[in-house]
Amino acid sequence: MKTIKKINKYLIEHYPLIWNTRLVWMLAFALVLHLGFFIAGFVSIKNHKDISVHYSLEQFYYDTPAVFVGTLISIISLLIWLIFYLQNNAFKNFYKLRSGSLFLQFCILFIIFFSNVTHYFSYTSGITTKIKSLYTWENIDADIKKFNNAALFLLENKSNYTIKNKEYPDPFPLEMESTSSERFLPRKIDTSKSYFRYEGKYYQFYKINHELIQQDIKQERLESIVTEVPEEMEEEAYEEGYYDITDFKYRIVYDVSNFKKLTRPNLRNFSKELYNYGQDSVDTQNRLKYYKTLLDKKDTDLLKNELESFLSLAKKYTLKNNLNTRDWLHLINVGNDYEFITDIKSREVVRDYKKEEFKQDYFRWKTTIDTVSLANKTHPKDKIFFSKFPRTSDGKFALVKRQKKEFFSEIPFLQLGNLDYFFKNVYTTFHPSFNYAALYFLISVSLVLAILIFLFKTTGIKNILLSAVAAGVILILLLLLIFISERYFKFATSKEIGLLISIITGATVILLSIVSLVRKWKKIITSILFSLALFTIPLTTTLTIFFYRNSLRHLERNSNSFLIWFEDYGFWFITSVAIISVFIYAKQIRNWKSWPQ
Amino acid sequence: MEDKITKQELLIEQAVTYFKQGDHSLGYRILLDAALHTDDPNVFKETLEFVDVYENHEKDKSELYEKFLSCISIIKSVHVPDKNHIGQTILKGESIEKRYNRGKFTLGPITIELKRGDIYGLVGENGNGKTTLLTILASLIKKSSGIVSYSFLNPTTDLYDLKTKLVYIPQRTSKWYGSVIDNLKFALVHHGVTGEKNELLVHMMIARFGLWKYKELKWSELSSGYKMRFELARTMLRKPEIVLLDEPLANLDILAQQVILEDLKMLAKSHVNPIAMIFSSQQLYEVEKISDEVIYLRNGKPSDLLGLKTEEQNKLIIELDTENSREDIEKVLQEFNVEQIEFNGGVYIISFKDDSISFNTVLSTIALSNFTIQYIRDISKSTRRFFVY
Numbered sequence: 001m002k003t004i005k006k007i008n009k010y011l012i013e014h015y016p017l018i019w020n021t022r023l024v025w026m027l028a029f030a031l032v033l034h035l036g037f038f039i040a041g042f043v044s045i046k047n048h049k050d051i052s053v054h055y056s057l058e059q060f061y062y063d064t065p066a067v068f069v070g071t072l073i074s075i076i077s078l079l080i081w082l083i084f085y086l087q088n089n090a091f092k093n094f095y096k097l098r099s100g101s102l103f104l105q106f107c108i109l110f111i112i113f114f115s116n117v118t119h120y121f122s123y124t125s126g127i128t129t130k131i132k133s134l135y136t137w138e139n140i141d142a143d144i145k146k147f148n149n150a151a152l153f154l155l156e157n158k159s160n161y162t163i164k165n166k167e168y169p170d171p172f173p174l175e176m177e178s179t180s181s182e183r184f185l186p187r188k189i190d191t192s193k194s195y196f197r198y199e200g201k202y203y204q205f206y207k208i209n210h211e212l213i214q215q216d217i218k219q220e221r222l223e224s225i226v227t228e229v230p231e232e233m234e235e236e237a238y239e240e241g242y243y244d245i246t247d248f249k250y251r252i253v254y255d256v257s258n259f260k261k262l263t264r265p266n267l268r269n270f271s272k273e274l275y276n277y278g279q280d281s282v283d284t285q286n287r288l289k290y291y292k293t294l295l296d297k298k299d300t301d302l303l304k305n306e307l308e309s310f311l312s313l314a315k316k317y318t319l320k321n322n323l324n325t326r327d328w329l330h331l332i333n334v335g336n337d338y339e340f341i342t343d344i345k346s347r348e349v350v351r352d353y354k355k356e357e358f359k360q361d362y363f364r365w366k367t368t369i370d371t372v373s374l375a376n377k378t379h380p381k382d383k384i385f386f387s388k389f390p391r392t393s394d395g396k397f398a399l400v401k402r403q404k405k406e407f408f409s410e411i412p413f414l415q416l417g418n419l420d421y422f423f424k425n426v427y428t429t430f431h432p433s434f435n436y437a438a439l440y441f442l443i444s445v446s447l448v449l450a451i452l453i454f455l456f457k458t459t460g461i462k463n464i465l466l467s468a469v470a471a472g473v474i475l476i477l478l479l480l481l482i483f484i485s486e487r488y489f490k491f492a493t494s495k496e497i498g499l500l501i502s503i504i505t506g507a508t509v510i511l512l513s514i515v516s517l518v519r520k521w522k523k524i525i526t527s528i529l530f531s532l533a534l535f536t537i538p539l540t541t542t543l544t545i546f547f548y549r550n551s552l553r554h555l556e557r558n559s560n561s562f563l564i565w566f567e568d569y570g571f572w573f574i575t576s577v578a579i580i581s582v583f584i585y586a587k588q589i590r591n592w593k594s595w596p597q
Numbered sequence: 598m599e600d601k602i603t604k605q606e607l608l609i610e611q612a613v614t615y616f617k618q619g620d621h622s623l624g625y626r627i628l629l630d631a632a633l634h635t636d637d638p639n640v641f642k643e644t645l646e647f648v649d650v651y652e653n654h655e656k657d658k659s660e661l662y663e664k665f666l667s668c669i670s671i672i673k674s675v676h677v678p679d680k681n682h683i684g685q686t687i688l689k690g691e692s693i694e695k696r697y698n699r700g701k702f703t704l705g706p707i708t709i710e711l712k713r714g715d716i717y718g719l720v721g722e723n724g725n726g727k728t729t730l731l732t733i734l735a736s737l738i739k740k741s742s743g744i745v746s747y748s749f750l751n752p753t754t755d756l757y758d759l760k761t762k763l764v765y766i767p768q769r770t771s772k773w774y775g776s777v778i779d780n781l782k783f784a785l786v787h788h789g790v791t792g793e794k795n796e797l798l799v800h801m802m803i804a805r806f807g808l809w810k811y812k813e814l815k816w817s818e819l820s821s822g823y824k825m826r827f828e829l830a831r832t833m834l835r836k837p838e839i840v841l842l843d844e845p846l847a848n849l850d851i852l853a854q855q856v857i858l859e860d861l862k863m864l865a866k867s868h869v870n871p872i873a874m875i876f877s878s879q880q881l882y883e884v885e886k887i888s889d890e891v892i893y894l895r896n897g898k899p900s901d902l903l904g905l906k907t908e909e910q911n912k913l914i915i916e917l918d919t920e921n922s923r924e925d926i927e928k929v930l931q932e933f934n935v936e937q938i939e940f941n942g943g944v945y946i947i948s949f950k951d952d953s954i955s956f957n958t959v960l961s962t963i964a965l966s967n968f969t970i971q972y973i974r975d976i977s978k979s980t981r982r983f984f985v986y
Contacts (some may be wrong), residue, residue: 012779013795016786087774088783094760095787095835594756596739 015226017101020088021108026081030115033073034122041126042067048317051131051416051425058435060127061120067475070119078116082453091458091593102586106454113446113453120438128429137278137430141386144275144311144423145283150310151274152267152291153303154414155331155344160272163262168288171254174205177265190248194255198263213250265340267332268295275420277427298334317422320348327408330364345413355411362408370400440571447578451534454582458525458589466524467531474532478505499547506540509533517588523595530585530592538578545570604868605634605677609669616665621658625651626863628669629805633798634869635675641797643671648804682712683871686748687772687838688734693743695729695897704729704897706743711839714871716862718888720881726897727877728768731841734875735765749838764837768844770828773816777808777827782815785834798834806830806860822853829857833864840865842876846883862887882974912936913949913956918972929966933959944972 011019018024044060045051054060061067090097155161166172179188188204189195195204204392262269271288273279294302307325314321323344333341342361349355374396377386389398456464478501485497513533516526549563557563566573608631616624632644643712647661647668654661688711695704704726711717711734719727732738734745736759753759773780781799790798803812806826811819819827825845832840845861846854865874885891892899919926926938926945934950949959956975963970 009796013786013793014781014791016783020783088780090783090787093771093784094757094763095784096761096789097757097787590757591755594736594760596733596736 014029016090017105017108020085020090021105021112022081022084023112025106026077026112027115029077030112033077033116033119037066037070037119037122038126038129041123042130043126045127047134048422050381052422055424057124057127057425057428058120061123066123066436067120070123072252074117074119078113078449085453086457088576089457091590094594097590099587099590102454102458102590103583105457105583106450106586109453110446110450113449114442117445118442120442124435127441128432130425131429135426137426140426140430141278141421143317144277144279144388145287146310146313147419148274148279148283148287150292150306150313151272152294152309153310153328153332154274154416155342156346156414158265158340158343161265161267163259163266163269165271166259166262166269167284168292170421171205171207171256174207174254174256174272175251176203176205178203180234180453190251190253192248193251193253194257195253196255196257196260196453198260198561201263203260203263204251204253206253208251209250261337265334267338267340268308273355275423278431295338296441298337300329300334303332303334304329314414317419319417319419321413322410323412323414327362327412331412334479337346347415348413349411358411359407362411363405364408366406368402368404370402371401372398374398411553422478436571443571443575447575448535449580451578454586457594459531462523462529463531467528470528471532471535474505478502481505496547496550499543499550503540503543503547506536506543509536510540513585517592520595523592523597526592530588534581537581538574542574544568560584602680603677605631606673607648608634608868609673613666613669616662618656619659623859624665625658626805626860628665628672629801630863630867631669632672633801633805634677635672637675638794638797640672640675641794641801644668645797645800645804648800648809652809653805659911663982677869680869683866683868685713687711687713687873688745688747690734690745691743693730693733693745694741695733695738696741697729702726702897703741704733704894705899707892709734709892711875713838713873714866715889716865716874716887717873717875718884718891719875719877719894720879720884720891721877721894725894727894729897730845730894731843731875731877734839735763735841736760737765747839761835761955762837763839763841764832764835765841766828766832766843766845768847770824773827776813776815777819778803778812780827781834784831788835789832790853792909802830802834805833807856808940821848822850822857825849825853825857829860829864830840836870837872838870840872840874841874842874844879845875846878846880854880858883858887912952912977913954913959913975914977915947915956915959916972916974916976917945917947918943919945919971920969920971925968929963929968930959932962946976 007024008019011024041060044066054063061070091102159165164173164176166174177188178201179185185191185202189202190204190206193204195202197203270291273284273287294306304325307323307328311321311323311325314323319466328344331341331344333339345358349358371392372386372389374386374391377383386398386400389400391398452464455467481501482498485501509529513526513529515521516529520526521529545563545566549557549560550584552560552563608627611886612624612631614624615621615627629648632640641905644977648663650664651658651661672965688709690707690709692706692708693704694706696702697704707730709717719730721727730739732865733740735743745754747759747762749762749936753762778799782795785795785799800812801810806829808830811823816824816827842861845857849857861874861876863871876884923938923940923945926947927935930947933954936948936950939946939948955962956977960973963973
């Protein structure tokens with residue numbers, strides 16, 4: 001307590017603004033709180049299961065009670081601070097203040113608000129620090145690669161094993177068109193080029209000639225479309241019918257008749273990357289090469305080893321499964337060149353009726369030899385039937401070979417669970433991309449609160465309440481105006497009308513605030529106007545830029561250097577506009593305060 | 598020329614005299630004023646040591662005379678030159694008018710000139726424009742017409758700067774939060790006094806306005822009288838050139854009123870920082886006692902505009918409180934040419950026609966008669982006479 005008193009004494013005698021705003025204590029409190037949230041984040045993670053709970057690191061804060069605790073602490077601490085902060089008002093009492101003092105006060109308010117609403121960053125820092133202490137990226141990356149390699153055998157979904165998914169060797173991946181109808185053949189398949197028929201179906205494999213499409217867009221018949229469709233939408237546009245992709249001239253056809261057996265689902269088609277976090281094209285190539293080499297060897301022992309090493313990896317990550325290498329190898333179907341038999345369930349089948357239903361799909365054929373007595377087999381048909389089978393040495397019995405279904409003892413399943421979340425969160429930890437959305441949001445909140453409290457401190461509660469009422473009235477009028485304009489003046493789209501009227505209204509408020517300050521209108525009217533103007537200026541600026549953007553043609557928007565710049569730095573630009581407007585108005589508020597009533 | 602005694606030295610002599618003759622409180626306050634005039638932190642330190650002893654000394658304060666003298670010698674060691682600011686005009690208001698309620702009430706036109714070191718009393722019944730005039734002079738409300746100009750020692754840079762120099766203390770002062778000492782330090786630091794000097798000067802001012810024992814209290818824990826003292830201390834720390842007070846004596850007991858009035862007078866007449874002070878009050882006697890000039894307002898018009906001064910200034914008017922009847926008064930005063938006897942339910946206001954009748958003559962006649970007097974006062978020169986209808 002003595003130290004606190006000492007510091008307070010020093011501040012009040014030297015830096016009254018810092019003393020009055022309790023900046024030191026609020027920053028100290030924020031520091032402690034940030035530390036608390038950091039520790040909370042740190043201890044909330046104990047193992048990989050904790051990391052797998054949420055899809056992204058942001059959700060660890062925003063989808064958990066942490067956000068409520070953080071918000072609650074922020075509200076309570078800021079309310080207590082506000083009580084102290086509003087107790088002493090040098091400005092209201094006409095104490096001598098330097099001209100920049102009010103703006104400095106606003107900046108301090110902003111710092112206090114910002115430091116007290118940004119627990120999210122500390123919490124996630126705690127989490128990432130803990131993750132870094134538990135894992136190294138090299139190990140996790142190696143495990144991701146192992147999982148991606150093993151994905152070939154996971155048989156999760158039949159659709160992943162169709163030829164449409166095949167990405168190796170060259171020229172795969174290819175687009176595919178198929179039909180079993182002779183009538184549709186000329187419409188679906190360019191019969192002048194290579195195609196084949198397999199199991200009653202016609203197939204053609206090709207790539208789309210994008211260059212040719214682009215040429216057509218730029219030069220010929222699609223010119224009119226170009227002016228209307230933005231570049232990023234061109235692909236979507238021709239998918240929607242602007243361009244006819246069935247037009248055979250856009251097809252580069254390949255002869256892949258050697259792969260016609262693969263038109264049936266097959267492990268050789270599988271190319272999907274299970275987890276892509278931190279994986280590049282080289283990794284993809286290596287993986288596909290691994291698939292090819294492994295499958296080409298057809299070595300069951302080698303495959304068995306691969307499966308076993310996957311099972312130990314599954315154990316490491318406590319993945320629920322009931323896989324055994326014998327059944328699994330059967331499903332891999334080496335004997336039939338890896339033709340897809342059936343899938344491995346992604347979760348345990350619990351219900352009995354489901355078990356019975358699924359069981360029928362999980363079996364292998366087993367050959368048995370029955371010894372059949374021939375003594376009573378007098379019927380000619382029996383004689384013919386049993387004559388095919390070998391006899392026992394005494395010739396009384398036939399050794400009959402039969403194929404029987406041997407069902408799996410269990411329906412195989414492998415539950416990967418939230419492993420995807422785990423790898424994503426670990427990857428984000430080691431390859432952080434700053435959460436600008438959260439930062440922008442928190443800066444905006446701090447800015448609005450800082451302006452509000454700044455106005456409250458300099459002008460009083462009456463002004464704030466009346467300004468809120470005035471803002472409500474203006475908003476209703478604005479909506480009414482937009483509604484009337486949309487209904488009766490159909491000269492533009494509703495979006496444009498809305499923007500235009502909002503800009504005009506905002507500009508009017510700003511203009512009136514300037515006029516009222518220059519012409520010294522009634523004090524309360526002036527304060528309402530400049531209070532509204534402080535919020536309206538950044539809003540109107542943003543809307544004006546949007547209006548400008550809307551007024552440009554789609555392609556111009558993408559090439560407009562200001563808009564490109566605004567996309568990157570727009571938030572900082574608008575924030576700067578808001579802060580500069582506070583700086584300018586703060587000087588005027590100082591004068592306004594001294595006006596006689 | 599070197600032997601010429603300075604105003605500071607005169608003040609110090611006064612302090613010694615008062616303390617020596619037993620008027621300890623007055624001597625003590627003058628000592629503090631003299632110390633404050635030096636503006637020297639070392640003097641403040643030494644003085645505060647004496648203050649601590651003085652404030653904690655429960656017995657006869659005469660025992661502290663030696664210490665008092667030693668403190669005086671330290672104050673004396675710092676030369677404080679005469680500044681001669683007293684008498685300089687600081688505020689001029691010409692034909693000030695304020696119309697309310699579409700002309701139903703009009704204040705003024707009032708022409709007023711405030712000088713450094715002068716105290717102006719503003720009297721009048723409620724609703725006659727005293728507060729309006731004060732707030733116009735303090736530039737808090739707009740005037741309908743007229744000119745108000747200020748001549749500060751340091752010219753003002755902008756309107757806000759002007760407001761920092763105009764100190765208006767309303768009848769109901771603002772609420773303050775936190776301790777007395779923190780609020781005073783907060784006020785002073787804004788006026789450029791930081792660090793140790795801030796601490797010392799605040800303590801000096803606390804001692805000067807009798808708040809020593811209450812310095813650690815919160816504002817809300819102070820009584821009305823001490824709240825006014827706090828307000829004066831806060832005001833004086835700002836070194837104002839003009840102070841406008843609206844009913845500073847309201848809600849104060851009689852003793853507190855006397856102390857505050859005396860303090861106001863001492864502060865206004867300070868030779869180092871003389872202040873033009875204007876205050877409104879209903880305490881006519883007290884106002885007239887300390888004011889250099891009294892402005893009486895009736896229906897928004899000052900006494901000179903009402904023509905009251907010239908008409909009645911030479912006639913004797915007395916205010917009398919007695920248990921005797923109106924007939925008894927008429928009987929006793931029958932030898933004088935009584936113009937009017939007016940009874941307002943509490944006191945009698947008696948006006949005499951003859952200019953030659955003096956207050957002493959009337960007093961001796963009453964003394965010789967069998968007459969009971971609770972209160973008698975000559976209000977011929979007092980604005981009290983204007984309160985008669």
